[in-house]
Amino acid sequence: MDTSFRLFPEQASTAAEQVDRLYVFLLGVASFFTLLIFLLIVYFVIKYRHGARADRSQVSGNRYWILEITWSLIPLGLTMIMFGWGADLFFKVHQPPPDCIEINVLAKQWMWKIQHADGKQEINSLHIPVGKPVKLRMISQDVIHSFFVPSFRVKQDVLPGRYTTIWFQPTKTGRYHLFCAEYCGTSHSRMTGEIVVQQPAEYAQWLRGASSESPEAAGESLYDQFRCGTCHNNPTNPRCPPLDGIFGRMVRLEDGSTLQADEAYLRESILDPTAQVVAGYKPVMPTYKGQIGEEEVFQLIAYLKSLQPPQQRTPKSGPPPFETPNDTDQQP
Amino acid sequence: MSVAELPRRHYLNANYNIWSWLLTTDHKRIAILYMISLTLFFFVGGAAAILFRLELMTPQGDLLISETYNRLFTLHGVVMVFFFLIPSIPAVLGNFLVPMMIGARDMAFPRLNLLSWYLFMAGGILAIAAIVGGGVDTGWTFYTPYSTTYANSQVMAMAMGIFVAGFSSILTGMNFIVTTHTMRAPGMTWFRLPLFVWSHYATAVIMVLGTPVLAISLALIALERGLGVGIFDPKLGGDPLLFQHLFWFYSHPAVYIMVLPSMAVVSEIVPCFARKRIFGYSFIAFSSVAIAVLSFLVWGHHMFVSGQSVFAGMVFSFLSMLVAIPSAVKVFNWTATLHKGSISLETPMLYALGFIGLFTLGGLTGLFLATLAVDLHVHDTYFIVAHFHYIMVGGAVMGYLGGVHYWWPKMTGRLYPEWWGRVSAVVVFVGFNLTFFPQFVLGYLGMPRRYHVYPDEFQVLNVMSSAGASILGLGYLIPLVYLLWSLKYGKAAGPNPWNAKGVEWQTPSPPPTLNFDETPVVTEEAYAYPPLDESSAEGEPLEPVAN
Incomplete structure (x- = not known):
């Protein structure tokens, strides 16, 4: 790490250069107006100091309005440039590319x-x-x-x-x-x-080097430990939706809405299962809040992600017909 | 020139009994009570700052332990924001001057005015109790769930203190609004009001509308912390961002509660020492109102990296940019007021010009923070610390000191030593910039705020900042000494030492208990300084200069 004294931080990402360019623009605008106001004040204070001879004839009429409008519109224009530029870059910085x-x-x-x-x-x-x-x-x-x-x-x-x-x-x-x-x-x-x-x-x-247990494997042992399969892998009594291929699938909920089963949804369904129940099922799953930590939730999600969809694709709505889980041969 | 003497009877010597102070309903005496209490709080908050600036001279945490450091910056923030800056100009100068400027005998509700001081003191004592009883380590922002579930310090007492003090703010605001509507002297139309009153009116609206939301957020903290009701902590089913929305809904407008009254002071001082009517009166007046309205629509710019949606961020960024326009209008109008004036640089004018410069830089750096992609980098770094100190210290405190110097002769009837006044203004200006300018650089380099220990490469800039803080501290002590000195030894000021326009200068200094011997009748607009002769060397002489 470079620990020497410096006035500007190192640029080490694709965003850094873009943010710095915008920053330099802002620095330019800010320095210009700070200097402008500072120099005007110094100039007026010297030129129109008490006792100095100077033309003090007051101007009247329209020039007053023209000034007020000018110095409202210039800041408006400049700030809109800042807004647009900043928002555009902010938006980009929040769009991860697909291959992360x-x-x-x-x-x-x-x-x-x-x-x-x-x-x-x-x-x-x-x-x-x-x-x-x-x-x-x-x-x-x-x-x-x-x-x-x-x-x-x-x-x-x-x-x-x-x-x-x-x-x-x-x-x-x-x-x-x-x-x-x-x-x-x-x-x-x-x-x-x-x-x-x-x-x-x-x-x-x-x-x-020295890798520990993979999160999928850790997730699977948690899945077994908490006996999730008793319900989720039970072909005769489908009280719970099967989980094969759940990640990324569109899920229809009790209230008729649909959502994509992403990480946030899976996490919620583990910790607060009754919040968004899949259509056709009863809110019978117990909560695991307080029993497992966030690290374990990460592992469970990794395991769920590893479950491939069953060969026969389930319909996207309603309780899917149950498939015999074959997750055992999906393990890494 | 005849030597001025103090009037025989005035509000200060009307009665010396202690109860005549503690039970007074005279807005001027209440202003003095506020001034004494606020000065105490200011030096308490300042002492904390000196201590942690000393700690930050070295990258290691060698002077203080982390617990102490965290309590000190919280103390500094809470005391300075809630017990100095928010009440400072409104409760001291506003209280004293709003009735006098509109030609009234007192506030509309004198007893409420006294109650507001008692509420403020009750809140202050609770805050001091919280500090003495172990301190608070949440930062002045009380972010949840840290403050509700994890902090192991006197959060409840401090929140109660701020809660109670908030009501004093609401009462003061109500009093300003009603007083301005109902108590104006004959002939004092809305557009003859000094801009000081316009700005205080805008401030009062924010106080009345915003402070209840702060009270609500603090009450909810107490509910969660005390009774375990889940509001903000996700473990209890709450949402931590809800607190940030509530908190900033008040605390962003609160910044304008601090700075609008400072703008009020500057709008009085600049025309007086330029001997000229203020440029763009109605633009300055309405820009205060515009700032007050916009202040309620921009809170989300404190939350660009909080997990708030990208689109919410864009809306708040856009609205925040708009604040630049009324702010720029004010700065340009003040500067234009100097054009073709007859300028002299007495102490209040030095403070006012210092305000304009520092506020300009503070405002412009605000644009960096409103610009989304740049805020991503500088948010929660020293850049933001520097920015808001330029607004709150460079702006609000400079304005307060300028105002105190400008109206000191009116409040006390005596003049302070002018030379020392100018020295203090210059020392404060230099010390301030040396303290806070390096922090902009530190922030862009990436030093996070509220860091007790920090990487070695940030040390040089931190040492500069700490050195500046010691100069700034000295700059604040000088006025304390000579202002106290002037109470006994200062020359009598006479009714109008600055030859200023404005109703408050038409009555003796110090004013009689009922302000005016007879109700003034206003026949001209504010700042009606006589026209300056074309190409002449003459302005109206200023008496203290002649002395």
Whole structure:
């Protein structure tokens, strides 16, 4: 990490350069008007100081209105440029490309726990390859935190009870600060870490080293441990919808609406199952809130994602006809 | 020139009994009560700032432990925002001057006015109790669920204190509104009102409409923290962002409660020391109203990275940009007032010009934060700390000090030493910029706010900032000394030491208890300074200069 004194932060992501360009534009506008007002005040104070000879004949009539309108419209125009430019870039920064590396981030007082797709875990550091878009799915176990990497010019609050996402594409290898930017209690300022951006080959090697159990496998053992299959895999008594291929599918709910079963929906259905019940089923599933932590929810979702849809596609609405689950041969 | 003497009877010597102060319904005495209490709170909040600026001289946490550091910045924020800045100009200068400027004998509800001071003190004592009883470590923003479930400090007492003090703000605001509507002297039409009154009217509207929402959010915190009712904590079924919406719905307008009255003061000082009617009177008046209205529509710009939707962010960004227009209109009009004036740089004018400069920079850096993609980077960094200190200290405190210096002769009947006044204005200006300008750089570099320990590369800028803070602290102590000194030794000011226009200058200094011996009749617009002779060297002489 470059720790020398500097006046401008390092640019290490695709967004950084774009944000800086907008920042320089804003700096230009701000410096111009600050200088303008400062110089005008100094000039007037000197020229029209008490006792100095100067032309003090007052102008009257329309010029007064022209001035007022001019100095209302110029700021309006400039701020609209700032708004449009900033909004456009903000929108882009919130649209992750489809081929992102997805990584789960769990924030808690006062550490960052990172869970890579293949099960590799790390604390207060995040290894990523240079030149590849990375998307983080983040949740907090306690209070609000905020994931902030100055060199990437990105920041996103990490909330308890809800997933938020952020994506970036590093452009330079190196080590960069990771800060928690939302005040989160006693050791807030020690909730820091580093982002390690590596060459893809180096990164692949790092991923291979000493990997722990994959999240799918961990999720499966949780699935067994909590006996989810008793209901969800029961072909004779379908009290619960089967879960094969659930991820990404459109789900019809009791109230007639449909939604896509994404991570947020799966998480909610585990922790608060009666909130959005699938049409045709009764709200009989017990809640697992308080029994499993956010880390385990991540693992369960990873397992559910790994379940392939059954050969015979189920209709998109109504209680689907039950298929014999064949998830056993889907395990990695 | 005859030597001015204090009038024989005035509101200060009408009665020396302690109860004549503690039970007074005279708006001028209530203003003095507020001034004394606010000065105490200001130095309490300032002392906390000096301590944590000392800590931040080094990257390690070596002077204070994290718990103490967190309590200090919370103390600084809570005390400065709720117990100094929000009441400062309205409760001291507004209380003293709004009735006098419109030619009234008192506020519309003098007893409510006294009650508002008692509520303020009750809130203040609760806050002090919370500090003495262990402090609060949530930051002045009380973000949930930290404040409701996780913080292990005196959150309840502090929230109660702010809750109670809020009612004092509501009462003051109501009093301004009713007083301005019903108590204007004969001939004082709305467009003859000094801009000070217009600005205070706009402020009062925000106080009355916004403060109840703060009270609600604090009450909900107490419900969740005290009784476990799930409102904000997801573990109890609540939504943490709901709190941020409620909190900023008040606390963004609150920034305008701080800065609109400062603009009010500047709009009085600039024409007086330029000897010229203010440029664009009605534009300045309506820009205050526009700022008050817009202030309620921009709270979401505090939440661009909170998880609020991208489209909500865009709407709030757009609306926030619009605030720039009435703000720019004011700055340009003040500057244009200087054009072809006859300018002298007495202490109040130095503070007012300092305000214009610092407010301009503070306002322009606000645009950085309203610009979505840039806010993504600078949100919750020192950039934002620098920005709001330019508005709240560079703006609001400069305005308050300018106003105190401008009306000190009216309030006390005595002049302070002018040379020391100018020194203090310059020291404050220099100290302020040295403290807060480096923080813009720090923020863009990425140093998060509320950090007790920080990476080594940020140290140089932090040391600059701390050095500036010590100069700024000195700059605030100088006026405290010479203003107190002037109470006994200052020269008598006479009714109108600045040769200013405005009804308040037509009565003796200090004014009699009922303000005017006979009700003034207003026959001219505000700031009707006599035309300056073309190409002449003469303006009207200012008496203190002649002295």
